[in-house]
Amino acid sequence: xxxxxxxxxxxxxxxxxxxxxxxxxxxxxxxxxTDTLVQVLACPQNGPARVATxxxxxxxxxxxxxxxAELDFQEGDSLSLPDVRARLEANRRRLFNLQLFHSVLVQxxxxxxxxxxxxxxxxxxxxxxxxxLSLADRNLRAWLNRSDRWQRVDYGLHVLRSNFxxxxxxxxxNLQLGFNRKYELFYEAPGLGPxxxxxxxxxxxxxxxxxxxxxxxxxxxxxxKDDEAFPVQRFYASGGLRFRHTVQFLTALDVSYHREQxxxxxxxxxxxxxxxxxxxxxxxxxxxxxxxxxxxxAYPLTGQFAQATVSHRLFLNGSTPGLTTIRLxxxxxxxxxxxxxxxxxxxxxxxxxxxxxxxxxRALGYDALxxxxxxxxxxxxxxxxxxxxxxxxxxxxxxxxxxxxRSPKINTIPLVIYLNAFADAGYVASDLDLPRNRLPNRLxxxxxxxxxxxxxYDRVFTVExxxxxxxxxxxxxxxxxxx
Numbered sequence: 001x002x003x004x005x006x007x008x009x010x011x012x013x014x015x016x017x018x019x020x021x022x023x024x025x026x027x028x029x030x031x032x033x034t035d036t037l038v039q040v041l042a043c044p045q046n047g048p049a050r051v052a053t054x055x056x057x058x059x060x061x062x063x064x065x066x067x068x069a070e071l072d073f074q075e076g077d078s079l080s081l082p083d084v085r086a087r088l089e090a091n092r093r094r095l096f097n098l099q100l101f102h103s104v105l106v107q108x109x110x111x112x113x114x115x116x117x118x119x120x121x122x123x124x125x126x127x128x129x130x131x132x133l134s135l136a137d138r139n140l141r142a143w144l145n146r147s148d149r150w151q152r153v154d155y156g157l158h159v160l161r162s163n164f165x166x167x168x169x170x171x172x173x174n175l176q177l178g179f180n181r182k183y184e185l186f187y188e189a190p191g192l193g194p195x196x197x198x199x200x201x202x203x204x205x206x207x208x209x210x211x212x213x214x215x216x217x218x219x220x221x222x223x224x225k226d227d228e229a230f231p232v233q234r235f236y237a238s239g240g241l242r243f244r245h246t247v248q249f250l251t252a253l254d255v256s257y258h259r260e261q262x263x264x265x266x267x268x269x270x271x272x273x274x275x276x277x278x279x280x281x282x283x284x285x286x287x288x289x290x291x292x293x294x295x296x297x298a299y300p301l302t303g304q305f306a307q308a309t310v311s312h313r314l315f316l317n318g319s320t321p322g323l324t325t326i327r328l329x330x331x332x333x334x335x336x337x338x339x340x341x342x343x344x345x346x347x348x349x350x351x352x353x354x355x356x357x358x359x360x361x362r363a364l365g366y367d368a369l370x371x372x373x374x375x376x377x378x379x380x381x382x383x384x385x386x387x388x389x390x391x392x393x394x395x396x397x398x399x400x401x402x403x404x405x406r407s408p409k410i411n412t413i414p415l416v417i418y419l420n421a422f423a424d425a426g427y428v429a430s431d432l433d434l435p436r437n438r439l440p441n442r443l444x445x446x447x448x449x450x451x452x453x454x455x456x457y458d459r460v461f462t463v464e465x466x467x468x469x470x471x472x473x474x475x476x477x478x479x480x481x482x483x
Contacts, residue, residue: 037103038088043110048078052114058121062100063166067119069196070094070246079115084108088117095119097247097297099458100126100163126163132156132176141374141476142221152211154178181208181230191244199242201254207234212262215270215358219376219439224266231263240286251289258282260359275320275357286311294333298458299416299481301341301391305331313360323360324352331483339393341418344386345483351381356432363428364444370426372446372468374476378439380430387483389422391452416454420462422482423447445469452481 043049051073056064071091073079079087088106096104101121108117134154137143146152156176164171169189176182186203190196212232213221224231240254261279274280290307294300306329313323331345347368351360358379364370365377368385393416400413423446430440448466455461462478 037092037105038085039105039107040085040088041107041109043081043084043108043115045081047081047113049081049084049110049113049115051075051077051079051117053116055116055118056121057118058101058123061123061126061166062121062163062168065194066098066166066168066191066196067095067121069191070098072246081110084115092119093295094247095121097292097294098168099297100124100168124162126161128158128160128162130158130160132158132174141474145220145375146223152179154180154182156182179210182206188242190242190250197244199244200240201242201252202237202239204237205235208232212266214262214266214273216377216379216434217436219378219437221377224263224269226263226265229263231266233261235259248292249290250292251287254284254286254288256284256286258284270358272358274359275355277317280320281316283314283316284311285314294331299418299452299454299460300331300333300343302333302335304333305329305345320357321354323356326350326352341391341393342389343391343483344388346384346386348384349382356381358432361430361432363430363440364426368426369482370424370444370446370468371422371448371464371476371482372424372466372472372474373439373444374474376439378426378428378430378444379432379434379437380428380440381432382429383426385424385426387422387424389420389483391418391420393418414455418452418454420450420452420464421448422450422464443469 052075054068054071054075056067059067068074071094073087073091088108092104092106095101100123102124103122105120106117107120108115132155135143135149135152137146137152143149143152154176155178156174158176159171159173161171163169167189168191169187172184172186172188174182174184182205184203184205186201188199188201190199192199208230209232210227210230211223211225214224214231215222236256236258238254238256240252243251243253259279259281260274262273264278266273267276267278286309288307288309290305292305294303294305307327308329309325309327311325313325315322327347327349329345329347331343334342336342349363349368353360361379361381363378363380363383364385365373368383370385371387395417398415400415402413424444425446426444427442428440428444432440434440446466446468448464450462450464453461460479460481462480462482464476464478465473466476467473
């Protein structure tokens with residue numbers, strides 16, 4: 001990709017292609033440091049410069065209008081030269097965080113108050129048929145605690161097509177068999193039209209399982225298992241609009257129809273699972289607004305993230321009271337210098353209803369977690385969670401080059417390692433009648449150290465050693481940045 005950038009440098013310094021008789025037959029070699037992502041050439045230090053041309057190179061599949069829609073300037077705009085590097089870097093990060101490219105470089109050149117800007121990208125692979133071989137539990141620790149763990153395995157095929165039609169659309173199909181069966185198809189178009197501001201999403205899913213966690217005892221899920229039948233079946237279809245300013249600012253409005261059914265035995269052992277019913281139908285309305293200003297989305301080191309979610313569940317039987325859920329999340333990331341980085345995140349949930357069925361009482365231990373309490377779940381209406389982490393990068397980013405593979409999309413494996421120390425705290429407010437559980441209405445806390453690995457296609461792998469507030473210790477493996 002640097003070769004593409006350097007081959008166009010002559011055009012940049014001249015703003016427009018010179019007539020054929022003025023182009024030298026042999027170009028002198030140009031050396032650009034490989035770690036330089038923003039180059040500003042022949043531009044004065046002060047005053048504005050008019051953007052004459054914006055060029056893109058390397059986007060063989062990605063449509064140019066998809067990239068232009070992310071930029072906060074266009075041809076004809078004037079850029080302040082003292083701030084031009086920061087402005088170009090901010091736009092480079094927007095393109096990189098589309099998660100369509102391995103790398104994005106930007107170069108600008110000035111002449112007579114006119115500027116040409118070149119963005120050079122290296123595209124990724126966009127089609128991934130991934131075999132499914134996964135554990136049928138919330139995490140590894142929960143799976144290890146099952147006596148029938150080797151039966152609780154799922155297999156199948158997950159197909160992901162990113163950047164569909166070169167328009168940053170996404171198609172996902174799941175065919176999952178085994179312990180949990182799942183048949184799904186999803187389509188996501190984050191932005192349509194010339195300005196990419198209005199998008200659309202839709203999906204359909206059908207799920208069956210031979211086991212259902214029907215109650216919480218001693219802060220752990222208790223399964224009901226049926227080898228011959230499926231004690232739980234769920235179906236839903238969804239559709240919605242996406243209001244998209246850039247990759248950093250997105251609002252989604254969705255409506256979905258759900259039909260869920262449990263076996264009579266589940267309702268017998270826990271009548272409150274579906275509030276005295278074995279089947280229910282409802283419509284969910286949700287509004288999610290996300291402001292993502294992190295430097296990178298996979299393993300952020302600087303910036304901030306904010307998200308607000310409001311949803312309302314309307315039950316179709318006419319007697320079950322509706323359920324309104326509010327979730328808030330905010331995270332901040334700071335570079336402290338000397339390869340140290342600090343991250344802090346706070347999140348919370350409030351559920352508003354006259355009666356909460358057991359199936360809707362999920363709080364900590366599911367999507368949100370106080371690290372170190374992986375084998376537990378904490379049920380209730382409301383929760384708050386605080387997470388902090390201090391990371392240190394012991395050495396510069398490295399790469400493994402696979403010389404036997406020619407494709408630049410897969411022959412270079414990035415490797416970045418961080419040492420991490422963290423502290424979490426959380427609290428669940430609950431008025432549910434669960435006398436055998438000790439973690440609701442109690443402060444949860446944990447500290448620990450970890451090793452984080454950031455690698456291929458934004459993959460993050462972590463191993464952590466944690467001491468929780470119960471005095472328990474353990475090693476835990478995760479596949480995402482926890483804050």
